[in-house]
Amino acid sequence: MAQLRRDFFAAGAHRIAEELIGATLLVDGVGGVLVELEIYDQNDPASHSYRGPTARNASMFGPPGHAYVYRSYGIHWCLNFVCAEPGEASAILVRALEPTHGVGQMVERRGRDNPLELCAGPGRVCQALAVTGRLDGLPLDRPPFELLARDSEPEISRSPRIGITRAQERPWRLCLAGSPYLSRGPRRG
DNA sequence: CACAGGATATACT
DNA sequence: GTATATCCTGTGA
Numbered sequence: 001m002a003q004l005r006r007d008f009f010a011a012g013a014h015r016i017a018e019e020l021i022g023a024t025l026l027v028d029g030v031g032g033v034l035v036e037l038e039i040y041d042q043n044d045p046a047s048h049s050y051r052g053p054t055a056r057n058a059s060m061f062g063p064p065g066h067a068y069v070y071r072s073y074g075i076h077w078c079l080n081f082v083c084a085e086p087g088e089a090s091a092i093l094v095r096a097l098e099p100t101h102g103v104g105q106m107v108e109r110r111g112r113d114n115p116l117e118l119c120a121g122p123g124r125v126c127q128a129l130a131v132t133g134r135l136d137g138l139p140l141d142r143p144p145f146e147l148l149a150r151d152s153e154p155e156i157s158r159s160p161r162i163g164i165t166r167a168q169e170r171p172w173r174l175c176l177a178g179s180p181y182l183s184r185g186p187r188r189g
Numbered sequence: 190c191a192c193a194g195g196a197t198a199t200a201c202t
Numbered sequence: 203g204t205a206t207a208t209c210c211t212g213t214g215a
Binding site for chain 2: 048051054055056070071072073074075
């Protein structure tokens with residue numbers, strides 16, 4: 001598998017997200033296969049970047065190929081990949097992984113061992129991979145991050161995004177079709 | 190199934 | 203300043 005360079009992200013988030021389903025994400029050697037992603041672009045009322053830069057979302061307006069990590073509901077962390085298309089600040093939210101590397105460490109960090117729930121949800125992914133605000137703004141092609149391109153093209157299913165109230169109709173949740181590691185079933189948005 | 194937990198942002202007074 | 207909403211999850215009913 002080839003390491004993805006950060007200029008891979010200097011394109012539209014929609015196209016990039018399709019190419020990332022099935023790729024492998026590691027943080028300090030711990031991680032797995034990306035099976036669920038959501039797209040947020042600047043023309044999107046549900047995106048943090050919609051109303052312009054703030055202290056929290058500054059990374060979304062920085063160079064593509066970097067991480068945007070934000071605190072969710074005051075408790076959890078959520079990891080995004082910053083993308084860029086002309087005139088936009090867009091990002092891809094990592095919602096679920098299929099655990100493949102360092103499963104023991106993930107179980108230890110999460111305090112739970114159900115493999116189907118280890119990384120099924122954006123907050124769980126960050127807990128299992130020890131992603132916190134200290135990684136906000138860091139490049140994705142340097143340690144502790146590692147992104148490996150997929151070997152073959154998977155079947156992708158699209159559905160509405162989760163946990164938002166605006167622009168719910170946009171089918172910008174991308175899943176690896178049939179994966180049991182999703183944060184929710186492939187149906188029902 | 191309902192809801193607490195609690196950072197960050199926005200919309201009000 | 204207060205109030206309300208949010209890219210969520212574990213716990214207890």
